[in-house]
Amino acid sequence: MSSSGIRGRVQKLITKYPTLRHIMVLLTGTAIAQIVVMGVSVITARLFTPEAFGQFAIFGSLTAIATTIASLRLDMTIMLPEDDDEARRIARVATYCNVVVTGLFTLAALVLRDLVIAQYGDPALASWLVMGGFTVFFVAQATMMQFWFNRKTDYRTISLNRVQQAIGAAGGQLGFGLVGLRTLPGLIFGTLIGQAFAFVNLRLRARDLFRPIPEGTASGRELVGRYKKMPLLNMPNALVDSVRINGITLLIGTVALGAVGQFNLAWRILQVPIGLINSAISQVFFQKLARVRPGEMLPLVRSTMIRSMLIAIVPFGLIYLVSPWMFILVFGQQWDMAGDFARALTPWLAMQLVTSPISTVFVVTDNQQWMLAFSIVFCAAPLSLLYFSPLALLDTVFWLGLLMAAMLAIMLGMSLLAARGYDRRRPEGTDEVDAGAEPTP
Template structure:
């Protein structure tokens, strides 16, 4: 630990690391608070109720991932703030349209939802999905704007608000006796609403009207057409892969998906926080990097991420079966075994996630799309056709996904090498 502290101190003035530390500092505490709150909510709400909310969250996450047609991510790239504002308006229009369609479809497909997951309460509250999609997608858009402006403190604070607000809201509803899906849903919505309105109130510069020389919306849509044509399918496939697992498990039993979701949330929450912080900063720096420097940055990021993940994930693998029942209660007996099965996958996810934007910056989105198709098809196919028991199936799944992520690292390294070759040709 002494060597790690020394390294951090010695590098504190490095702009990339400094920005990463801004996003990570303080938010670790908020994630700890969220985990502590989940100890109580796990005793207030049953696995079946968490299963209902997991299906709702999976559906809205898939839709939110594509609601802006990936133009939200494009806000970081232009040199001109006016062009970025026009892109933001284009993304917002797309989000509003998709959100309205989501609500309409939730009413129209009510019987389909009941047939697939066998739960009328889930179908009853699905129309709120449109509002959830809007909040999730717009907050992501605003985060990319603040990423563009290097306002990492605002992004960090917003992540805290979303995490603590949603978890705290669920606890409040549980304590006052609303221990159905409605309690979990309204708790999450309260956190999202507060985070959205706070962040939007700070984005006055983003809401300014573009200048007279700003490009038209049609122009920026055509200029950045690779985002909806190539990056959007990649984002959709990735979202379906992650959330499709939850949806498939939910068709067997909502209680089972509740167990899975608790294990995933507890393990993925701090990982997602670190990944989100590193990825935001890494993407911004990659957008400015010159040929000849890409591959070294990728390789040093991979090495440090591997070192960062080794010890904590080793402990998770050893202790999780005992730890989950001790902390969350006997009704969550399967969650610990599920956490152990997922460990290899999540460990490699910590390594690959920060460099995933390499394929956007190097215009290799088609590489990532091809990989994403395999990465999505493999787990979903295995879950549907596995002849093994549930935990054994997840154990194989964890190692299978880890191997695929190693392949992804090799691809990222190659993309960096191709980008750097431009310096040699010049």
């Protein structure tokens, strides 16, 4: 078939299936962002030491936890109201929350400086952690605005924003490394450049979100009360999930910053196949799930699971086979442990690709309490294994990968049960779900 024939067939598919068009737009932006990050990482891995990346991993983990709760998950609620002015009001409340959490993070970084030194034995990390407040604000606000563009099905803007942030952060780190600032400040300032650049560009495009709200629109207090399940149930669930992911990095960092640098490189590189596929599918699936009616949920969830499983087999099979020597070949001899960590993490991250698109099922079906209970166990299990394991670090991470994969398989079963229960509801009962639903990997 000629190239023009292929393009014609693709165009027909995209025209017939709008969801596919949205996925392709997001996938393009995500692919460009990941390619940029991968290409720059090959160079920065030779400019910065594993110890410097270990320091930055601790910095990133602490800021990620704060970013998770910055808006009290009200940013996701922007998707729910029928009225755009109510969505704008929620965005205002989410912004106020972001500012408060940013201030609290900065204050905590100053007050708890000695505690950070005691845990990691690194005064430089403790001193530069105060810059994390900027990261929390930029990322939290950009995420909030992306939900507005998701509401408007403007996936092109979301896609462009991801590319801008990736190019800005990767280019900033590379630039500082090339001029000789090959320590933690170089990684921090390089990343902040990308985050600030993406935030400013998105803010300029989101003028409609910040235009004056007419009188008569529901107040922020009223809307928070209407969607109270978001801060009361969804936020704790997201916080527990963030503590699980970032707590693993923080615990490994107490062993050695070099070790957490190796682990973090493996983790970041393994996120590439997930990022290329999953973020695009998740964002579009999220918007589609918010509008699904009883009777349609289970087929949608089941087909998404099967599709994700088929997608995961080839890339993660190859990663398991080639990662131990590939990391040394690509990133240099100093990253000899990273490939072994990558192999150990493969089962977990393969299952993460499968479960992430359907993670919002519990919110849309008004079963946040299921996910909260699961998340607590899902958090406690890996952190307990890391803390109490008598095995060497690499062996412990191997068992960690298997444990997390098995638990995610349980989550798949829970998702199917939640979808089946939703489909059994009468159509007129769907209004009850909207009050507490949100239409995240």
